[in-house]
Amino acid sequence: MRKQRAEAAEGHNIHLPYDQPVQVHHRVVACLAHKHTPQGRVLDVGCGLGYTLQELRRLNPGLSLHAADTDEVCLRLTRAKVADVTTIRMRQGCFDVESLGSGYDACILSHVLEHLPRPLESVQKLLSILNPGGHLILAVPNPVCPAVFLNSILRRRIANPSHLQAWDRSHWMCFLENGVRAEVVEYAGDEVRVLPGRWKRKLGFVEKAHVALAKALPWWSYSNIAVIRRPGS
Numbered sequence: 027m028r029k030q031r032a033e034a035a036e037g038h039n040i041h042l043p044y045d046q047p048v049q050v051h052h053r054v055v056a057c058l059a060h061k062h063t064p065q066g067r068v069l070d071v072g073c074g075l076g077y078t079l080q081e082l083r084r085l086n087p088g089l090s091l092h093a094a095d096t097d098e099v100c101l102r103l104t105r106a107k108v109a110d111v112t113t114i115r116m117r118q119g120c121f122d123v124e125s126l127g128s129g130y131d132a133c134i135l136s137h138v139l140e141h142l143p144r145p146l147e148s149v150q151k152l153l154s155i156l157n158p159g160g161h162l163i164l165a166v167p168n169p170v171c172p173a174v175f176l177n178s179i180l181r182r183r184i185a186n187p188s189h190l191q192a193w194d195r196s197h198w199m200c201f202l203e204n205g206v207r208a209e210v211v212e213y214a215g216d217e218v219r220v221l222p223g224r225w226k227r228k229l230g231f232v233e234k235a236h237v238a239l240a241k242a243l244p245w246w247s248y249s250n251i252a253v254i255r256r257p258g259s
Contacts (some may be wrong), residue, residue, distance in 0.1 A: 027223045036053065037124070042074060042075070043048070044075065044099060044100075044103065048081075048120060049077070049216075049217040050217040050233065050236070050237060050248070051079045051136060051137070051165055051216040051217075051248065051249040051251070052081060052136075053075040053081050054107070054165075054214060054215075054216045055078050055134055055136045055163055055165055055251065056078050056079075056081035056082040056085060057081075057085065058163050058212075058214060058251070058253055059078075059082050059132050059134055059161075059163050060082060060085040060086050062132060062161040062163075062211065062253055063086075063131050063132035063160075063161060064086070064091065065086075065088060065129050065131070066089065066090065066130075066131030066132070066157075067089070067090040067092065067129065067130045067131050067132075068089050068091055068130065068131065068132045068133070068134065069092040069093075069094060069130045069132070069133045069134065069155075070091070070092070070093050070094065070096045070133075070134040070136070071095075071116075071126065071133060071135050071138060071152065072094070072095055072135060072136070072137070072138035073093035073094060073095050073100060073101070073104050073113075073138075074095065074100055074104075074136075074247075075100060075103050075104065075107075076100070076103055076104030076105075076106075076107040076111075077107070077200065078106050078107050078134060078136060079091050079093055079104060079107070079108045079111060082152060083108050083109060083111075085125060088224060090112075091108060091110070091111045091112070092111065092112045092114065092124055092153065093105075093111050093112070093113045093114070094113070094114040094115075094116050094125075094129065094201065095113075095114075095115070095116060096115070096116045096117065096118045096119075099232060100110060101113040101115060107151055111256070114126060114127075121142055121144075121148050121151070123148075123152065123154075123155060126155055127155065128154075128155040129155075129157055130154075130155055130156050130157065130160060130164070131157055131160045131161075132156070132160055132161045132163065133152050133155065133160070133161075133162045133163070134162075134163045135148075135149075135162065135163070135164050135165070136163070136164075136165040137165055137166065137249070139164060139166050139191065140166050140186075140189045140190065140191045140192060140193075141188055141189065141190060141192065142191070143190055143246040145191050145201070146201075146205050146206060147207050149162070149164070149202075149208070149254075152242060153208075153254070153256045157256070157258070158256060158257065158258020159255065159257075159258045160255070160256050161211065161253050161254065161255050161256075162254050162255075162256070163251070163252075163253050164189065164202075164246075164251065164252050164253075164254065165197065165216075165245070165249045165250070165252075166191075166192075166193055166249065166250050167186075167189070167192070167248065167249060167250075167253040168193075168194060168195065168198075168246070168247055168248060168250050169192040169193070169194060169247050170194045170245075170246070170248060171218065171219065171246050171247060172181040172218060172219065172220055172246055173176040173219035173220075173248060193250060194245070194250075195213075195244065195245045195247070195250050197231060198250040198252070199213070202252055202254060204252060206254070208252075208254035208255075209255045209256075209257060210252055210253070210254050210255075211253040211254060211255050212252070212253050213250075213251065213252050214251040214252070214253070215235035215240040215241070215244045215247030215248075215249065215250070215251060216237070216240055216247055216248055216249045216251065217233065217237050217239070217240045217247065217248050218236055218239035218240045218243055218246045218247060218248065219236055220235075220236065220239070221232070231242075
């Protein structure tokens with residue numbers, strides 16, 4: 027029984043399976059980090075399986091990359107994917123930004139904020155560890171995208187049980203502009219998922235079509251993404 031529990035724990039954490047394939051939002055977030063941070067130190071908080079930093083390393087080999095997560099397996103998988111990455115183990119159950127240090131030129135928080143009980147405070151904390159003029163790249167799932175809407179019709183539980191928050195695109199803008207009072211540099215999306223993921227993996231044009239739809243219909247994008255800037259020179 028202990029062995030079975032250990033194998034189950036090794037195969038999945040509370041947020042994602044360890045064999046999850048790369049997603050479009052990993053590439054979009056990495057491209058935004060590269061665009062706004064041509065040099066310096068980048069921290070990915072809640073790095074997951076390391077896909078975002080792997081893509082960022084490919085785009086810009088000269089960046090100093092740092093990964094933080096509460097899950098040691100995620101950190102190990104990230105180290106295996108990303109050369110010369112520095113990893114930080116965060117405490118489970120609290121958003122201990124103090125353990126992350128400071129002096130970063132960019133910080134990534136992708137598909138993590140919805141799990142945190144105090145999102146406004148969390149965003150403000152992350153802005154505080156950036157250098158003046160540094161950028162925070164945020165991504166959260168969109169609860170009104172077609173994929174979520176269709177899944178909700180077919181099952182009783184209509185929300186991810188580990189999600190404490192949800193923002194459609196308009197409420198996402200209100201949260202950042204009126205709640206955080208952030209200097210928003212740009213908003214972005216990733217894909218409008220219409221066909222199942224297995225089709226996307228078999229037929230290359232499906233993902234391209236989903237990405238094109240997100241540009242035309244950003245309100246239906248699977249992820250709401252934003253880049254905000256810490257004031258300063």
